[in-house]
Amino acid sequence: MSLSRRHFLRSSAATTLAFSGLAALAGCQRPYPAEQGYFNEVRGLGSLRVDPDMLVDLPRGFTYQVISSAGQPMSDGLIVPGDFDGMACFQKADGRLVLVRNHELRLGDTEKSPFVPDNSGLERIDRALVHDWDEDGNPHIGGTSHVILNPETLAVEDEYLSLVGTMNNCAGGPTPWGSWLTCEETDLNPGPQAGVEHGYIFEVPAEAEGLVQPVPLKAMGRFRHEAIAVDPRTGIVYETEDEYNRAAFYRFLPNVPEQLVEGGRLQGLAIRGRPGLDTRNWNSETIQPGEWLDVDWVDLDNVEAPDADLAIRAIAGGAAQFTRGEGIWWGENECYFACTDGGPDRLGQIWRYQPSPDEGENGESAAPGRLQLFYQSHDAAVMERCDNLCVAPWGDLIVVEDGPEDQYIRGVTPQGEVYTIARNAASGPEGQKSEICGPCFSPDGSTLFFNVQRYPGRTFAVRGPWPEPSR
Numbered sequence: 001m002s003l004s005r006r007h008f009l010r011s012s013a014a015t016t017l018a019f020s021g022l023a024a025l026a027g028c029q030r031p032y033p034a035e036q037g038y039f040n041e042v043r044g045l046g047s048l049r050v051d052p053d054m055l056v057d058l059p060r061g062f063t064y065q066v067i068s069s070a071g072q073p074m075s076d077g078l079i080v081p082g083d084f085d086g087m088a089c090f091q092k093a094d095g096r097l098v099l100v101r102n103h104e105l106r107l108g109d110t111e112k113s114p115f116v117p118d119n120s121g122l123e124r125i126d127r128a129l130v131h132d133w134d135e136d137g138n139p140h141i142g143g144t145s146h147v148i149l150n151p152e153t154l155a156v157e158d159e160y161l162s163l164v165g166t167m168n169n170c171a172g173g174p175t176p177w178g179s180w181l182t183c184e185e186t187d188l189n190p191g192p193q194a195g196v197e198h199g200y201i202f203e204v205p206a207e208a209e210g211l212v213q214p215v216p217l218k219a220m221g222r223f224r225h226e227a228i229a230v231d232p233r234t235g236i237v238y239e240t241e242d243e244y245n246r247a248a249f250y251r252f253l254p255n256v257p258e259q260l261v262e263g264g265r266l267q268g269l270a271i272r273g274r275p276g277l278d279t280r281n282w283n284s285e286t287i288q289p290g291e292w293l294d295v296d297w298v299d300l301d302n303v304e305a306p307d308a309d310l311a312i313r314a315i316a317g318g319a320a321q322f323t324r325g326e327g328i329w330w331g332e333n334e335c336y337f338a339c340t341d342g343g344p345d346r347l348g349q350i351w352r353y354q355p356s357p358d359e360g361e362n363g364e365s366a367a368p369g370r371l372q373l374f375y376q377s378h379d380a381a382v383m384e385r386c387d388n389l390c391v392a393p394w395g396d397l398i399v400v401e402d403g404p405e406d407q408y409i410r411g412v413t414p415q416g417e418v419y420t421i422a423r424n425a426a427s428g429p430e431g432q433k434s435e436i437c438g439p440c441f442s443p444d445g446s447t448l449f450f451n452v453q454r455y456p457g458r459t460f461a462v463r464g465p466w467p468e469p470s471r
Contacts, residue, residue, distance in 0.1 A: 039381040044411055044419025045465075055458075057423040062464030065154055067099070067449070068147055070112060070457030076160040076210065077124045081105060081145060082112025084451035084459060086171030086227060086327075086388060087438030088180055090206035092148075096157065097442055098206045099147040099449060100180035101459065102169040106142070107134055107193055112457075113141045114161050131165025131202075131214035135192045142169040144182050144204050147459065154447070154461050162208045167198045170242065171227035171327055171388055171437070176235075177258045179205045181217075183225030185242050187308035197304070199223055201239075203260060219263040220252045221303045223310045227337070227388070229330040234359050240325030240337050241311060245280075247322045248314040249337070249351075251297060253360045267297040268311075268319030269353075272368060275318035279351075279373075281343050282323075287373045289416065294368045295353075320371075322351075327388035327399075336374065336397055338386040347377035348386035350397070350412065375416045382418050383410055388437045393445035394467040400450060402435035409436055409450065421448075422462065428455040445469055 038048070046059035056064050070082040085102040092098055105112055115121030119138065122130075132140045143166050148158035163169075163182060170185035181201050188198040200216035226242035235257030241247035254264040271277040272294040279287055287293070298319045303310060315321050328337035334354045342349030352374040356364035377383040385403035392398050397412040398421070409422040424436055434454040441448055448462045 037381050038408060038420045038423070039379060040419045041382060041417040042413060042419050045421055048420060048423055051425050054425045056460060056462070057425050058462065058464070059421070062422075062462055065461045067149065067154060067156060067459040067461050068159060069459075074114075074145070074159040074161070078114040078121050078161050079116055080159065080457075081114040081141065081143070081161070082109065082454070082457045084453050084457045085169065085437045086173070086182070087440055087449060087451055087459070088172075088174035089440045089442050089447075089449055090174065090178060091151070091443045092207065095151055097149040097151050097154075099149065099459065100162065100174075100204060100206055101145050101147060101438065101451065102172060102182055103142055103145065104168050104170050104185070104453070106168060107138060107140060109141065110138075114145075114164065115139065115141070125161070125164075125211060129164070129211040129213060131163075131216075132167070132194055132196050132198070133165070134194065140165045140167050140194070140198075142166045142184070144169065144180065146208060151442070151444075160210055162210065163202060163204050163212055163214055165214055166202060167194075170225070172201070173228040173230065173328065174440075175203075175230050175258070176232040178207065179203050181228050181237070181260075183227060183239075185224050185226060187222065187224055187305070189306070189308075197222060197306070199225065199305075199308070201225055201228065201260075215261060217260050218304055219266065220260065221250060221266045221300070221310055222305045223308070226326050227328045229328040229335045229337075231330060231335070231355060231359070233333075234355070236355070236360055238328060238335055238337070238353065240328050241322070242324055242326060242340075243311060244341070245323055246311050246315065247325045247339075248311040248319045249322055249325060249353075250300075250314075251360075266300045266303045268300055268314035268317070269371065270296045270298050270318045271320050271371070272296050274320075276315050276321060278321045279342070279349075280321065280323045280339070281349070281376065282346070285344060289373050289376045291373055293371045295371050296365070296368065326386070326402075327390075329390045329397075331391040332395075336389060336391070338389055338399065340385045340387055340402060343376040343378070345378050347380055347384055347403075349373060349377075350375040350386055350389070350399070375412060375418075380405055384408075386410075387435060388439055390439045390441065392466075393441055393469040395470040396467075398439045398448065400436035400439050402437070405433070407433055407436050409439065424452050426452065426455060
């Protein structure tokens with residue numbers, strides 16, 4: 001990654017304090033109305049300004065639009081489902097923008113259903129396109145929706161359901177061939193609540209014009225999936241697992257690049273010479289921030305894991321142990337992924353993986369890929385429970401949070417220094433805070449899109465004086 005120094009000047013002490021960080025150190029009343037405040041390690045985009053509408057606080061010069069809200073009618077006659085999560089932005093052949101957005105819904109979330117609570121909306125769709133039902137005939141309501149935008153005004157020109165009948169669609173990731181891979185964060189077995197196994201990845205084309213046929217990509221593994229990133233050079237897919245305590249980090253070697261339905265080989269990342277290494281740093285800092293580790297990859301079998309034990313078997317076979325793998329995004333010949341409760345303070349880690357020049361080939365052992373603990377948080381005011389992330393056009397990471405305090409969007413420089421971009425200023429009816437999720441940029445880099453998951457669930461677009469794209 002590279003950084004435009006014009007936009008991120010350091011102070012003489014290499015640290016700049018935002019409003020509340022300074023006030024907290026001084027023991028004064030915080031002038032910024034956030035629960036834990038924030039602390040900028042570099043100047044970044046400037047201090048946040050209070051939004052009079054109490055939705056999103058942004059720096060001076062930045063503005064937001066609410067693109068879509070849960071519960072509103074869609075073009076297909078259904079209702080915008082709730083619990084927004086992962087998302088990516090694509091551009092159609094006609095120039096319009098497409099947001100493909102996840103909905104992390106379970107069977108009981110009927111008040112957030114696209115079909116309304118009594119399921120009367122089912123008459124508007126082909127029931128054969130619903131992936132699964134419970135024993136009482138109720139549809140699973142997780143899935144994806146498409147939002148089609150005018151690229152200049154960001155006006156919504158079309159909005160419709162594009163995948164349904166899945167469960168807990170948390171994050172996922174875009175592919176270089178123009179589709180979205182949506183991930184089920186569950187390992188639910190068949191029974192009263194489900195007719196089929198859940199815990200798979202599904203592919204949804206960005207050009208889909210309505211509901212697609214749901215096809216679980218079983219060779220990519222069955223576990224509590226969170227997100228994926230694809231190396232455009234090789235077509236290899238990297239996968240994170242949102243499991244407390246015992247997650248693995250996976251890669252999928254497709255038999256046919258860009259044709260994931262044709263199957264392939266699933267492997268777990270292992271640290272060379274340190275089988276089963278615990279990377280969580282909970283009890284002792286086994287791995288230091290900035291440290292690089294050579295890796296090997298462990299072949300996995302029985303990847304459909306009817307006993308929901310894929311990570312347990314992977315770690316027993318030498319794979320490294322992670323915790324709560326979350327967002328992942330491909331950058332420039334490398335990817336970054338978050339572990340939400342990693343680190344001695346359990347405030348989160350960000351890992352960086354650089355593939356071998358011979359990634360997935362016979363020669364990779366001689367020049368292995370390598371893993372770095374890129375960032376580890378020790379202060380909730382700097383970073384609290386990193387979750388979804390993406391790489392910005394100027395090269396920094398954009399990281400959103402999912403913790404118990406106020407939720408922020410953070411930027412992280414190539415040097416691992418954090419600054420604050422935005423704050424979710426909205427709350428639920430009892431003061432609840434919702435996580436921010438699904439950060440992604442428009443293809444031209446002018447617009448940052450993201451979701452606030454609940455109360456009621458909104459998709460936002462932010463424009464302003466972003467840093468120059470890296471060259």
